[in-house]
Amino acid sequence: MALSLTGGPPPPATSIPTGQLARPRTRNRRWLLRFAVVVIVGAVFFFPFYWLVISSLEPQSEILSFPPRFFPGVIQIANYTKSLAAFPFLQGLGNTLIIIVGVEVGQLISVPIAAYAFARLDFPLRRILFAIVLGTLMIPYYVTIVPQYLIFRDLGWLNTFLPLTVPSLFGFGGAFYIFLFRQFFMSIPKEYDDAAMIDGCGRLGVFWHIILPQAKPALAVMAIFTFVAQWNDFFGPLIYLTSSNKFTLALDFYAFQQQVPGLQPQPANHVLAIATLITIVPVAIFFAFQRYFMRGIVVSGVQG
């Protein structure tokens, strides 16, 4: 499987350049045309990012002029300090991070060990249970949400982080990662297990001493994907968290950009400054861990 999609040398050009039999000049022209298209499409898809950052740096007078200017006359960093003064960034960040850490720890406990059972152990109903794992991937979140909400209400957990973190301790929402870890574990040679078991290791010992230490790439994929998914999550916090000191960044942002009757709405450049800050984190994580992202995404397509 082609896993090194970004790192390393460019891929072998599997599709033969269109005009291998054609003369070099037409080949060059085609190549140039292709490159031009790549650049133009890239510019189109990059433009909204540019617009986000530019608009967040412009003074009020400039963003509220029409037609808009593509290159700002004045850069105003103060937009950021001003909007941060009105936006509870640190509190939101803290709340978001608490949820992220909770979910990560929960998944770390529940997911790899379940995947180990599916990858290595033989037991009754194994195939059916694994089909159920994959089946839960297809169930829309919104079907289970009403009864889940009522469970947590009856437990008195509304307006706490528990409904957002505790389910992951029981593998809820982790079906894709169970699949990912199972695929990964199956690529580890079984001889390691046998050797360890001859040395007197139990099955759980094999998991702990042999399998898990080799699974660092899969652990990284899960940790990164979960971080980004939780950072971006909106619906869960929206229905479970009600008091603003519990809000995640996404919820804070939702409240911040809302136009409340009777209150002066936040200027667009200030809202865009916060939007930029919220966007930077997943984008930076993507840059830092591109290799793991690619691997995780490619594995997700294998089941197709």
Place this chain on the structure above:
Amino acid sequence: MTVTNAAPPAAVAVSSPVRKTRRRRTLRQREALAAYLCLLPWLIGLLVFTAYPLVASLYYAFTDYSILSSPKWAGLQNFRQMFKDPLFFTSLRVTAEYCGVVVPGTVIIGYMMALLLNHRLPLLRLWRTIYFLPSMVPAIAGAFLWSWIFNSQYGVANGLLGDLGITGPQWFGSETWVLPAFMIMTLWGAGSGLVLYLAALQQVPSALYEAAQIDGAGPLRRLVHITLPMTSPVILFTVVTGIISSFQIFTAALVITKGGPNNGSLFYILNLYNSGWVNFQEGYASALAWVLVLIMVALTLVAFLIARKTVFYNSNGGR
């Protein structure tokens, strides 16, 4: 030899002493025990957070249930209400139109991106990153950004249209243009499938292209007869996941339009959210959720039925 309880046939066939068989069985039992121990957290989660809620919401779908009272059996009342409710049909139409454009759109654009980038080009990594990056943007921030881009007074979209001498529409403020605006916003994230398509393209054996070229097949015919069939399983995968995710669009709609103007962007989940968390009709919301499940199952089945005729599974390569 007396076999006491229903032993697996393999154990019977092996003519080994009874003691050895029993020892093997206990080993198997211990393995099964260890397995279920490993699965215990997930199994509890499956029962508590998936299986029970599925059954409960099916039950609520047949009850009159507002969050403050206990559920009262109401038979098909919720479904009758649904089929009389113009909002339900509006949400269905809006979501179907959106999906009808967005699912093929993201697949085709993403695939074309992959075809473009499956060559040696300068700054290849940069282009791949730029094409893929929009799918990393938090829905909430992306929603506000696009409402700003499509702002009818100061937005850059209408600024560009103005340069061309066109007076831009109201976009998110117009009943006719609100869906196209959402579609364009979503198509911005079309690069999310890029990585998968590239991986699939690189697994197509180059011998096939060489053979086709010797037979005189041009670029278009090679695409239609080799590349597309060889990568069709991945296309099927992205189509199915695309249907599932686009049917569940919610955050952006809540942030930008709240379903307006005049319910022109009342997506299915938005309608469900309003029923359950604004109007507190949990029974009706559950009925809506189950209808959603049925729609998704039906669409997925249709996709797989079409796939049975068109998707090509290479017998000796990756699946």
